Amino acid sequence: MDTFLQQVINGLTAGSVYAVVALGYTMVYGIIQLINFAHGEVVMIGAMVAFTMINALAPSGLPPLAVVLIGTGCAVPVCMLVGYSMERLAYRPLRGAPRLAPLITAIGVSIILQHLALMIWSRNILAFPQIIESQTYFIAGAAITTVQIAILAICLALMSGLAWLVYRTPLGTAMRATAQNRQVAGLMGIDVNRVIAATFVIGAGLGAVAGVLFGSYYGIAQYTMGSILGLKAFCAAVLGGIGNIPGAMLGGVLLGVMEALGAGYIGDFTDLCRYGWIAGTIDACRDGGHFILAGSNYQDVFAFVVLIMVLVLRPQGLLGERVGDRA
């Protein structure tokens, strides 16, 4: 039971970060129907910038919380700038083009960002300095650290903030209007280009924070971290229903939990020695041995399997694509 709860807690933590990254995908997709391949790299750049600042400031004697805040404070504007420039330079000129065109530029932008990061930060792994003293609490036999609590709280705050922005502010209304019908929104006096740029900037800002959270959860940041994180977040967005903001949140959390549980239990389920009639035929099973077909090293496969299953069984995602709500 405590393994189960432990995996759920770990999954929730990772999943809430996926959810915040997934928001970046889903917002952009909702508004211009583009899979912004480069979003994962934006997240990576956020983590790298923040880690560089944090490492530089760590010996200065400032309170740890202030160091982390300054680091994040530097990462967010940098990522927003990156997000804005890629929209302006690589996607806006192709707005009327066939759908394949911006998708291919997005792949290009992603390669460029990843290798620029490689040039700046080299292949080395940036480590998160040990400045925060993490305490561990126990709930019903499962451990939860202060870092995990902080990540959950921040992600929750970010998601509520975004929900407020999209559903309660003039900008959010403009975003939803643009998502529904760009031309009509333009006729109603909305500066469509500005709204789209704003969407990219907000998504990138969220991504920056997510990058810092993800990096501090695992303690490391590297120039390659963006692609796999981005892919998983995209899977989360599709799982929840791409273009749908509550869907991305739900999808992210669900994917995190599924992944953690899957990694925790797949070894048990695929241990052929558990199944009586097969076990008799395998030598390795004698004396309580194991014959595990697939272990937790397949963890990264789960997201893709979930993605393919969702696309086959329910392509519109869990929460569907309620057209009126896409933003």
Place this chain on the structure above:
Amino acid sequence: MQSYLDTRRRPWLVWVGFALVGVSLALLPFALAQIGTTWVRITNYAILYVLLALGLNIVVGFAGLLDLGYIAFYAVGAYTYALLASPHFGLHLPFWIILPIGAAVAALFGVLLGAPTLKLRGDYLAIVTLGFGEIVRIVLNNLSRPVNITNGPQGITRIDPFAVDGFSFGTYERFLGIEFSGPIKYYYLLLLVALGIIVVNLRLQNSRIGRAWEAIREDEVAARSMGIDTRNLKLLAFAMGASFGGVAGGMFSAIQGFISPESFVLVESIMVVSMVVLGGMGNIWGVILGAVLLSFVPEILRWTVEPLQEALFGRMLVEPEVIRMLLFGFALVLVMLFRPAGLLPSAVRRRELAERAA
């Protein structure tokens, strides 16, 4: 000058052109061998990329399905060959048996990937294929336990070279007073396979199937209402593209003599996509041009960028590998922005773009 080269008035000029190209292709490896056998090897890999790019062109260029996990089929072909012709399982089947098996297995994987994804629109398809490519790589990496099938990250070594009745492609030989090194023999074999695949591609393009693919690419709903079986034709595109990848993979396996999952990473898929996009989606000659250009880029960079940086800064600031990837990235973006149909656009794409501009 123009009138001298007017092929409509002098149809035999076409054959002169063919002969010139043929003779220069035949002599190329010997010229390259003068500089160094490495260059023959590099050319061989370039031809492998041409094979891959032509295979992907069927999926992306003809049928308009963006496949970002294409290297998975290359991997399937390579591993099929490696497992059936290496000491790993103690099997040593001849290559003319394995290559068709590799092509068939890859085609099967193509259908397996295609079947659940055909309903999806282009951009979803891109992500699913990307995920598929990663799944194949992760599985290859981990399929060494509990039963050792792929030998995991260590890969499979001592793979047999191609051989026919004691004539091995891997060894040095003297024939008719001319020296043939292993790479040169492979060069001719690869060239032959490439020619075969080019012919198949050319014939496909203007066939009933090719025109159906084009129709699906342009407007799937319209194509279906014209009585085209879109599902089967898309599956066919996947299977054919995959089988070409499988053949290329098998040859890669034999030439290299060693394979590991490292050779089949996402970057390779993106590289093949870049070749197709840069050259001109749907145009066979464009795709070949793109593949040749991009596969020589790393070598050219190695010979120019490194000494240049040494001379300018006294040390290497940026690795050629990084510059190569940046070039790919910029090539993808700039081609899409300024020349969306590629360096050599296909006739149809050119027409579309002219319409869009008007």
